[in-house]
Amino acid sequence: MRFLRHGLAAVLLAYSSLAAAVLEIEIVGAGENQIPIALVPFGGDEKLAAEINGIVAADLQRSGLFRLVDPAGKSPHEPGEVNYADWQVRGADALSIGQAGVLADGRIEVQFRLLDAVKQIDLGGHAVSAAKGQVRAVGHRIADLIYEKLTGDRGVFSTRIVYVNRQGPRYKLIVADSDGYNEQVLLSLNEPIMSPAWSPDGSHLAYVSFENGHAAVYVQSLYTRQRKLIANFEGSNSAPAWSPDGALMAVVLTRDGSSQIYLVRPDGSNLRRMTFSGAIDTEPHFSPDGQHLLFASDRGGSVQIYRMAVSGGPAERMTFGGGNNYSPRYRHDGKVFVFTHRENGRFYIATQDFQTGQMELLTAGGWEKKPSYAPNGKLILYASEGRGRGILATVSSDGRVKQNMFTQSGDAREPVWGPLP
């Protein structure tokens, strides 16, 4: 095992926020029971309020769980100014009102309240503030609070995603808000970058880079940008995954022959071989309780999903039936896993319930690969294709609402949804 700390000379680290900006988001379908909500434009700084309102509206719409009701000229900013009949007439079950402004030190502050128009009650007020310029963060936080109050589930609009942008020979590792905006380029190379994986606390990313001429696994801090090479054996070092406590990583190495799964500490120490199949075993993913690994293997003749205990022992085949299955990932509650299903030349995003063993296709099929759950299990992010390019896409966990995110240039690949902040 070699340890290397790479200086900045070895790679080009860029901080551009214009690399592959999301230009357009296309939403298809609607949830079964959408909550009609009116987002009344906040008072105070009108320009700031309009910007925040747009972010909140886009977030809620993307979830597929809300229908936006036009305030149509009514703009109360205090509970006392609200005439509930106005909102019942418009068909709104809920409305948000408030004030937005910039403080003396440049911080953005929003005070808002959520009101139930049917029960005619105040659902509570919140103050959200952020550093100067962090308008999107404020919008996402407000959307999270509204989402949580009205659905009872954890909001994920303030989370981040990672993906690889490929343009010709240029590969960029990009971290962005969950809506694809506000991206930062973490690494930019003229060699492939693959398989990004979030540390459970969101502070580090593991990934595969070919900058040494072959696939090697790196871990990089999002804060200090410092990188560490943690697996660089002969052949291929790939498919890193973190244990839920962050103490272990699973990696796939060919140092002893075929691609097999190994456990290693995130500093590269204590390497231990996990599988002994002689076949291809890859794409390990830890269960939320850290006790099991799901992975893809061709040990049975075709590529299928298997599960084994982290403590060792035999692997159990999880997927049967026609086609091949790749890229398994657990849902946050460990009851369901999502994966890529290939059948008759098409790739689908599919889920399977551990208890029933029932597979469900969530997408129509095409070049849909590499799914990962949002931390609340309600949305799935995956790589798709649109207008001849690789794009990011999401689908609601019931398959009803799909969203395509078109980036400015190049192919978006290998997206992974990050943890809660």
Added chain:
Amino acid sequence: MKKLVISVVLVNFLAACASHPPAETSAPAAENAAPVAATAPAASAAVAVDPLNDPASILAGRSVYYPFDVSTVQEADKPLVQAHGKYLAEHADRKVRLEGNCDERGSNEYNLALGQRRADGVKKMLELSGAKAAQLESVSYGEEKPRASAHEEAAWSQNRRTDLNYSK
């Protein structure tokens, strides 16, 4: 801009070399050589030509191709791999990198593993033909470096390959 053009031409040339049987690649070379043949036949005969650089040699072939999801060297390509193994046995100073590639069907990670298995298969056959392990390095690019990028078999068949890349 100039640099870009040159590198594009070079890539096309290499691609043409690698993807056609040796008989085809030798034809244009022979035509080009014809006008100067009268002035320099003795000189070229006097120099011991490295067969690796002879476009008419089987060694001019530097790629091995596979059916979908297969990693064993196909019968048709065995003479090529064996000839490289024999050449390496006779030229202990030469080193070659075996670069496995896949088409885009499958996951990136599975294809990386499959490409490695393809490269390792060629490596094994080279060793059986006399090459030493120290002369060989096998790596995989999975589906990351496609030679052709369309979603069709004509492109996929070009991308399922192991390249034999000699170091200078």
